[in-house]
Amino acid sequence: MGKKKKGSMDLGTRLKNIQLLVGTKRIREAIAYQYMIFVLICTAKYRVQKHPSQSIRDYAMIMVKDHGLNPAIVYPFVQEVESVIYGNKTITEDVYKRTLTVFGKVFEELVGKPLPPL
16 A cells, blocks of 8 residues: 555554454454455545534545445445444344444455455
């Protein structure tokens, strides 16, 4: 990935945080953290900050429309994140695995490398 922004934690550390959250049974937070990593990578790559007033979907739509991210990859990820964050369902290991799979596709599209094993 090359350049790191001053004051930001490296990507590897952030990905390890997902493992820590899952390991402590905080799966909903781990999935929300995946979205936060998506925003951090997009912000670094495209210089587009997510505004607090923007929804998860609004920001993703900007990335697709203005920066050419593949909607067939980004939108399923956003739907999973929204379902987990706003849905009032129990988050199972299967839900986490499904979300991690779609996050992996988004990660690879943004970074150009596969998501390391988590």
